Amino acid sequence: MEREQWASKLGFILAAVGSAVGLGNIWRFSYLAGDSGGAAFLIIYVACILLIGLPVLMAEFSVGRKGQSDAIQSYHNSGAGGFWSLGGFLGVLSAFLILSFYGVIAGWIVYFLYSYLTGAAQSVEEGGVGDFFGGFISGTAGPIFWQFLFMAIVIAIVFFGIKKGIEIANKIFMPLLALILVLLAIYSLTLDGAGEAMNFLFAPDWSAFGNFDVYAAAVGQAFFTLSLGMGAMITYASYLGKEEKLSSAAGTIVTFDTLFAIIAGIVIFPIVFTFGIDPSAGPGLIFVSLPEVFNLMGGAGTFVAILFFFLVAVAALTSAISLLEVNVAFLMRKLKWNRKTATLVAGIVVTLFGVPSALSQGGPVTFTIFDNSFLDAIDLLTAEYTLLLGGMITSLFVGWRWKKIDALRETGFGESIFGILWLWFVRVIAPAWILILLIINFYNDFL
Numbered sequence: 001m002e003r004e005q006w007a008s009k010l011g012f013i014l015a016a017v018g019s020a021v022g023l024g025n026i027w028r029f030s031y032l033a034g035d036s037g038g039a040a041f042l043i044i045y046v047a048c049i050l051l052i053g054l055p056v057l058m059a060e061f062s063v064g065r066k067g068q069s070d071a072i073q074s075y076h077n078s079g080a081g082g083f084w085s086l087g088g089f090l091g092v093l094s095a096f097l098i099l100s101f102y103g104v105i106a107g108w109i110v111y112f113l114y115s116y117l118t119g120a121a122q123s124v125e126e127g128g129v130g131d132f133f134g135g136f137i138s139g140t141a142g143p144i145f146w147q148f149l150f151m152a153i154v155i156a157i158v159f160f161g162i163k164k165g166i167e168i169a170n171k172i173f174m175p176l177l178a179l180i181l182v183l184l185a186i187y188s189l190t191l192d193g194a195g196e197a198m199n200f201l202f203a204p205d206w207s208a209f210g211n212f213d214v215y216a217a218a219v220g221q222a223f224f225t226l227s228l229g230m231g232a233m234i235t236y237a238s239y240l241g242k243e244e245k246l247s248s249a250a251g252t253i254v255t256f257d258t259l260f261a262i263i264a265g266i267v268i269f270p271i272v273f274t275f276g277i278d279p280s281a282g283p284g285l286i287f288v289s290l291p292e293v294f295n296l297m298g299g300a301g302t303f304v305a306i307l308f309f310f311l312v313a314v315a316a317l318t319s320a321i322s323l324l325e326v327n328v329a330f331l332m333r334k335l336k337w338n339r340k341t342a343t344l345v346a347g348i349v350v351t352l353f354g355v356p357s358a359l360s361q362g363g364p365v366t367f368t369i370f371d372n373s374f375l376d377a378i379d380l381l382t383a384e385y386t387l388l389l390g391g392m393i394t395s396l397f398v399g400w401r402w403k404k405i406d407a408l409r410e411t412g413f414g415e416s417i418f419g420i421l422w423l424w425f426v427r428v429i430a431p432a433w434i435l436i437l438l439i440i441n442f443y444n445d446f447l
């Protein structure tokens with residue numbers, strides 16, 4: 001069977017941006033920034049994006065484009081065996097684990113969309129959104145229902161292979177999301193808490209730079225938000241023709257993804273400070289803050305809220321599709337299943353594995369793993385370990401296992417100064433940083 005290919009380079013870039021921009025930019029970025037001290041986190045995060053994320057993203061693109069197959073087989077096709085194939089396996093594992101809880105958080109988004117459609121959310125009195133949200137996530141049927149609904153849509157799209165739908169989502173809804181975020185940011189800047197929020201987000205508390213937890217959180221977020229370390233970008237680049245240049249594509253993706261996150265921060269923190277919400281409230285931060293301000297806007301607020309939650313749900317959808325696609329492409333090749341079987345099996349198993357996460361936020365699943373709820377534990381397992389390891393292996397693989405000349409040709413840099421610079425980043429700088437952070441994480445979590 002002939003493998004599919006992107007119709008154009010733009011199609012590829014849009015799909016890659018669609019995979020990158022998602023809950024990571026809005027939900028995860030804000031709660032981590034809030035939890036890790038704001039500006040110090042932001043600075044370290046941007047440094048991680050540039051010093052580790054960008055080189056690793058280009059390395060993943062190179063592996064996929066050269067390998068022309070799913071994450072694991074692409075490694076083999078481009079020269080990996082033995083130890084190196086671990087990179088591909090970690091990728092498939094991470095994609096599975098992440099999608100399991102990604103569907104839960106996306107379910108929360110869809111629940112708010114529904115609650116604004118029915119009128120339930122706008123009738124919450126001022127300051128009461130925290131209780132409204134808490135009541136929802138600590139339930140049993142509720143969180144599972146919305147998780148299942150979201151996952152059913154993801155599975156249906158991958159099942160029918162609706163390329164067109166994804167393209168429309170990326171071409172129309174993503175720019176709309178950008179627009180509404182910018183408008184909301186302008187609105188947020190008029191709130192009383194705006195000054196305090198800008199200080200929090202942009203004026204660093206220098207002592208935080210000595211706190212290793214902040215580095216660990218920042219690098220994990222860099223991988224999560226760029227869809228790195230789990231084969232998603234390898235898989236997408238494998239549908240790319242041999243002649244396309246990779247470096248400009250990587251730059252575009254990194255730029256858009258980072259802008260989305262920073263603008264989301266400018267939207268959320270003024271609300272947090274205006275309403276006296278604790279910035280380190282954790283994974284619920286956007287859910288307990290944003291609706292407060294939507295509800296202040298009167299009738300227009302309902303419209304804005306519906307539009308906002310709809311667009312974030314679509315952004316989550318395009319990301320979730322790419323996560324499921326990693327598993328589907330793997331099963332199709334490995335077990336010779338057709339797309340439909342692979343999608344149904346992978347989709348159902350990953351959804352069921354997400355159920356304990358859905359029930360761990362005040363619901364019946366109360367056991368903890370090293371003091372973390374089930375959802376947080378899976379999130380940390382991936383962001384602190386498997387993604388980093390996967391990224392480190394890809395980086396070393398491209399830097400050392402490939403012939404230098406091949407590596408440079410694949411990126412399109414050639415022997416230019418950028419090429420040589422990039423090569424030493426993937427050979428030494430990125431892997432060394434990742435290794436240090438892995439050790440720190442291990443020390444913090446277990447020793």
Ligand code: PHE
Nearest residue numbers: 020022023024225227232319
């Ligand atoms: N990058 C996505 C986000 O920020 C999440 C994701 C991770 C998607 C890995 C695909 C693969 O929401």
Ligand code: NA
Nearest residue numbers: 020021024225
């Ligand atoms: Na992202």
